[in-house]
């Protein structure tokens with residue numbers, strides 16, 4: 172009997188098969204649909220549209236420190252350097268072909284979901300104009316804090332999902348199969364539960380995972396939701412981490428600081444940050460961002476309704492007050508004692524909430540925050556010395572706070 | 579208070595309408611409701627007997643906004659927040675804030691959190707306009723707004739109240755359109771600054787009163803031909819600070835058509851006849867789209883091209899608000915589409931607090947000189 176593959180091997184295999192299918196989509200009689208990382212992709216999967224996330228492709232290039240180079244190609248086309256680095260990387264790639272991967276297949280259609288940001292809608296429109304391709308905007312009004320309004324919002328979104336299905340049927344000339352959707356939803360629901368379980372393992376002390384593991388581990392949830400292999404992957408991942416928990420293995424063995432991270436990561440500093448923090452006995456455990464794919468589908472409901480409810484209430488589409496509640500819940504459950512609030516120039520959709528969120532969180536938890544401004548992918552906005560000094564100073568504050576507490 | 583104003587007074591008030599709104603509030607005891615610009619149905623607020631006031635930023639210094647919204651947020655959002663937090667917040671009994679982009683979505687949250695004791699409601703306008711669901715949603719949101727205002731201010735409105743309000747607002751737009759007709763032909767009769775001040779002030783003061791002013795102004799316009807004017811089309815969201823219009827006037831540009839949210843898009847918002855709620859929803863889809871939000875550049879381009887063919891001006895001036903992301907995604911393609919048509923376009927980037935007018939003047943002059951010299 173062959174040994175069970177590791178999560179790493181599984182992830183590699185799933186990704187390769189996925190990209191292979193995507194590049195051969197037309198041969199296989201399928202369309203390539205670009206979509207936002209947060210979007211009801213279950214409808215694509217059920218209708219045999221291969222979902223492609225240009226954000227993921229951008230992340231690969233930004234992590235490889237290609238941000239400044241590719242972004243400046245886009246800026247030379249007349250685009251502002253204030254736009255999201257994902258979009259700038261993607262537009263630069265299209266102009267120059269520059270990428271550290273094999274690239275991504277060209278799109279046939281677009282699905283932009285505003286629950287993530289409005290930027291993607293605008294970015295997809297730019298891409299669509301290049302080939303006069305159809306774009307469907309799934310418009311998700313903010314999940315305001317009013318029960319009656321929420322009901323109406325879900326109704327509006329269900330109406331739109333019906334329009335989306337009709338739109339897909341029109342383009343593919345193929346009837347939508349609701350039984351298939353049920354099946355896809357089942358996989359999505361199962362993998363989401365496992366994904367959340369994986370993230371929640373950070374509750375253990377010492378934590379067997381850091382946010383950097385979560386960021387690597389989230390990829391499959393982002394691009395393979397709704398498939399059996401996605402379920403298998405998270406089952407394997409959970410089993411592996413469980414083993415670590417049993418053995419008491421932590422990312423940082425003598426954990427002093429268990430930190431919350433706000434925003435997307437600084438992709439090109441990813442591993443450096445992990446090392447630097449570990450040297451202070453600190454580990455970043457989680458963020459609302461990685462929890463964006465902890466979906467919670469109710470399979471007893473009309474699938475369109477539970478889809479609408481779930482995508483509308485993502486953190487990125489929630490009010491700042493609700494975001495604070497979600498974060499406070501994580502602080503309590505993970506027993507965190509520090510927070511890094513990253514103001515990411517690229518992502519206005521997440522960052523404009525950060526100053527207010529920081530105030531609420533420090534007030535509610537009594538924990539001081541480290542705030543820093545930079546960019547998730549464009550190195551031109553990153554200052555190493557500034558960040559190192561800030562981090563040092565922050566841990567000094569936390570240290571003296573701990574000293575005074577124990578005194 | 580606003581029924582018998584001269585053009586000079588209108589221009590002065592448009593620059594800073596708040597002292598007079600304060601005075602009016604004191605005299606009438608009425609409720610004042612502020613909104614940032616983008617599709618909040620002012621007719622609904624007015625039907626309650628309240629005064630809807632469009633917030634159009636401030637050029638006074640930023641003090642509190644920068645710590646809440648970073649410097650890469652659009653300057654309209656930052657300056658509106660500042661206006662409310664540092665300068666005029668106490669004037670308002672409530673705010674209805676539309677959400678059209680990522681910035682406005684956060685802006686309404688930040689606003690609500692900073693005004694814990696004031697009524698702050700969001701108006702969730704759809705960001706897609708081509709499908710049936712959008713129509714459904716506009717009506718739904720309008721009904722929700724009515725219910726929300728009713729609950730908060732303990733007041734009910736009837737269809738008749740709404741209809742009366744609509745008639746008044748429609749009349750306002752019709753009057754300004756008449757003045758626009760004259761302005762197009764006789765630029766000497768009214769300057770760009772005066773004309774756009776009429777629109778701005780219409781968005782901020784009581785129409786029942788202001789329509790009287792408009793009628794008088796309309797009747798008193800001197801229809802004199804001017805010489806040496808260059809006709810242009812203006813596009814963008816708003817054109818601020820108002821001194822930009824002074825520059826236009828100075829170098830004798832005549833705005834003959836526009837696609838501004840604080841311009842023709844407002845004037846296009848005439849509500850059709852019929853059941854008021856349906857009619858208000860219908861209106862949302864009848865007017866030009868909110869510059870970069872609804873649909874994409876094609877629509878904006880078509881609109882500008884149609885205006886260009888109709889009015890045959892010499893150039894298009896695009897007023898870009900720094901750092902409006904949505905505009906920034908559209909701009910390169912819009913630019914090249916317009917260029918392909920052989921239409922000269924000048925892009926003017928504006929910021930509320932820091933715009934250097936002398937810089938704008940130099941660039942504008944250079945553009946129009948080369949236009950005249952045929953080097954564009």
Ligand code: SF4
Nearest residue numbers: 255287288290518520
């Ligand atoms: S980083 Fe932010 S702005 Fe960019 S695509 Fe993602 S959510 Fe949108």
Ligand code: SF4
Nearest residue numbers: 652654679681902903
């Ligand atoms: S100017 Fe642009 S970024 Fe600013 S609120 Fe309007 S649409 Fe949003």
